[in-house]
Amino acid sequence: MDTGETEQLHAGALPRMVGGRYVVQAPLGEGGMASVHRAHDSVLGRTVAVKMLHAELARDRSFRERFRREAQAVAALSHPNIVAVHDSGEDSGDAGVVQFIVMEYVQGRSLPELVRDAASEGGTIGLDRALEITASVLDALACSHRQGLVHRDIKPANVMVTDDGTVKVMDFGIARALESEATSMTRTGTVLGTPLYLSPEQALGKPADARSDIYSVGCMLFELATGTLPFTGESTMSVLYQHVQEAPPIPSSVNPSLPPAVDVIVARALSKDPAERYPDAKAMADAIRRITAGQASTRQLPPHEPPTVTADQARTRQLPPQEPPTTADIRITMSPRWGVNDPRLRRTGRVALVYSLLVWGFAFAGLCVGAFVLLPEITSGSSHDAGSRTPDPRATGALSGCSPSSWSVPSFTGMxxxxxxxxxxxxGLKLEENSTLGRKQDKDTVVAQEPAAYQSAKSGSTLKIWVSKGGDPRAVGDLANCEVEESHGKIFNPTFKGMTAAKARVCADIAHLKLVEAGTVQDKRTPAGQVAKQEPGPETITAGSTVKVWVSSGGDPRATGTLSDCDSDATSDKPDAPHFVYMTVADARACADIAHLKLEEHTVPGETWDAGKVVKQEPESFAAVEPGSTVKIWISSGKP
Structure with missing residues (x-):
């Protein structure tokens, strides 16, 4: 290494102190509003992620206000599937004032990385995993929505999967409290979010609510299940037009291995009208978990006809427009980082006419096919169905969707x-009532049914329903998620990681599971006495199953101060290599011993380095290394 190379390494790699305590170590990623860096909290001796607003945006008061609101809003959220916020503030930098947020450091991989790896092997991440991840994202959104906070930018890039399989939703940078729509931050016609996952109402510049997040989750589930996006195009405007105007493909037409129930869930989530989507994130998560529990129907409505539409809604539903949206219909001011302002939809009258003829042609063909298929049923049932045309006076309110139908089972869930x-x-149906485990808020309500809602059923047939017996009174606070719903003998295994051994036993008892403490494990990221690992992880399992947990014995007591990041994660097969650069030889040797690594030392001259300081290492810091492997370091001998 020559002197010039040494000077460049020294000048470019020096850590920067943020907020007087956070030493920035390495970049983790960059988004539209901010960059994220791995950092060391010198006060508490832990690794954190620091998110800093881009300098060019920090000069805009509205962006600074949005960034500040993110810190306040997300700090109030506490959920295992949401990245926690520890601190926030302002600091001065070379470009002026820098605003930052300090978040928990998530050891894992981003969802796009998992998708890319699966695609490189010629497939997808698998339906079970896709459904588990999507349900966890919905759990996080259900928490934020209860706090009145809409994420507004759900996409795979904002989802992390930890080494133990826990899903973490992050980047609430453009989230906005529901009650703040009238504040000075509201910009009529402004589109915030990522076009590939944007809801139609956001594309049209209308206010977003919790159902907008559900649409984005639908796009994400489509991508995870098929390996492709529902809408793509050569330009942002093309993609936004499709979100507003075109029906999404049927997922099983892209991936034939998908069951029909996935088609229905995606179709409902991607409904153009927010009223036709799932009413909340929990409802969609429950629908997904019914699939994983084996309750999915084998025959559902096609996605272009959302299953929530009642007969009255069908009669009043608007037909597809005869003209594509004009620039008056879609007013869009893109984010400065997109570099697009007020784009136009340009279509000639001839293209519009062809479009209209195609729409009406397909509609007419669909009516003909429907009449051909349903004519025998209508003819055979005309004698006994004639009297059913008079509406039942009880079919109002909660019972409005119970009117007789020759093709659709009502949804009893929640009744x-x-x-x-x-x-x-x-x-005109019969019921068989059963009881099941449930949550306290679902006591004496229907939590499951068979056949599933909107599946075909003949008049007079018998349906099964399961009524919740209520929950365990101990399931409060951090034990609330231990209360699980049983469906056909299946439950969703709670997350025990982070609980004390005693609390984990209570949680398992609430969930009617058997807990076995398999032993202890050294884990610097989990305090001593808390569960560091579990098998199986948070997934659908048989009720009454046995779950193994390993309790953390804590980290190496020497791993404090400068050596705080040297303690390897014993629960990981390949922990990160420590950051040896800038350490003294003595500290580097102690760090390697703590990390269970071997050192191979080399000496180099350094004009700007103090003698005895590490100036380079291989593998580089934060690279995955095998425990017991050798790391090479180069130590400055000072000026030659």
Whole structure:
């Protein structure tokens, strides 16, 4: 290494102190508003992630206000599937004031990385994993929505999967409290978010709500299940037009291995009208978990006809427009980082006419096919269905979707047993009632049914429903997620990581699981006495199963101060290599011993380095290394 190379390494790699305590170590990623860096908290001796607003945006007061609101809003959220915020503030930098947020450091991989790896092997991440990840994202959104916070930018890049399989949602940078729509930060016609996952109402510049996040989750689930996006195009405007105007493809037409139930879930989530989507994130998560629990129907409505539409809604539904949206319909001011301002949709009258003819042609063909298929059923049932055309006066309110239908089973979920019986009577069906485990808020309500809602069923047939017996009174606070719903003998295994051994046993008892403490494990990221690892992880398992947990014995007591990042993560097969650069030889040797690594020392002259300081290492810091492997370091001998 020559002197010039030494000077460049020294000048470019020096850590920067943020907020007087956070030593920036390495970049982790960059987004539209900010960059994220791995850092060391010199006060608490832990690794954190520091998010800093881009300098060019920091000069804009509205962006600074949005960034400040992110810190306040996300700091109030506490959920295992949401990246925690530890601190926030301002600091001065070369370009002026720098605003930053300090978040928990997530040891894992981003969702796009998992998708790319699967695609490189010629497939997808697998339906079970895709559904688990999507349900976890919805759990996080359900928490934020309860706090009145809409994420507004759900996409795979904002989802991390930790080494133990926990899903973490991050980057609430453009989230906005529901009640703040009228504040000075509201910009009519401004589109915030990522075009590939943007809801139609956001593309049209309309206010976003919790159902906008559900649409984005639908796009993400489509991508995870098929390996492709529902809408793509050569330009941002082309993609936004499709979100507003065109029906998404059927997922199983892209990936034939997908069950029909996935088609239905995606179709409902991607409905153009927010009222036709799932009413909240929990409802969509429950629908997904019914698939993983084996409750998915084998025959569902096609995605272009959302299953939540009632007969009255069908009669009043608007037909597809005869003209594509004009620039008056879609007013868009893109984010400065997109570099597009007020784009135009340009279509000639001839293209519009062809478009209109195609729409009406497909509609007419669909009506003809439908009439051909349903004519025998209508003819055979005309004698006994004639009297059913008079609406039942009870079919109002919660029972409005119970009117008789020759093709669709009503949704009983959320009803009381009495309401379910009345609904079945109105629909001309019979009920078989069963009881099941449930949550305290679901006591004495229907939590599952078979056949599933919107599946075909003949008049007079019998349906099964499961009524919740309520939850365990101990399931409060951090034990709230231990209360699980049983579906066909299956439950979703709670997350025990981070609990004390005693609390984990209570959680397992609430979930009706057997807990086995398999031993202890050294883990610097989990305090001593807390669960560091579990098998199986958070996934669908058989009720009453045995779950193994390993309790952390804590980290190496020497791993403090300068050596705080030297303690390897014993739960990882390939922990990160420590950052030896800038350490003294003595510290480097102690660090390697703590990390269970070997050192191979070399000496080099250095004009700007103090003698005895490490100036270079191989592998580089934060690279994955095998425990017991050798790391090469180069030590400055000072001026030659």
């Amino acid at each position: 009381s047993p009495a309401e379910a019986r009345s609904c079945a009577e109105i629909a």
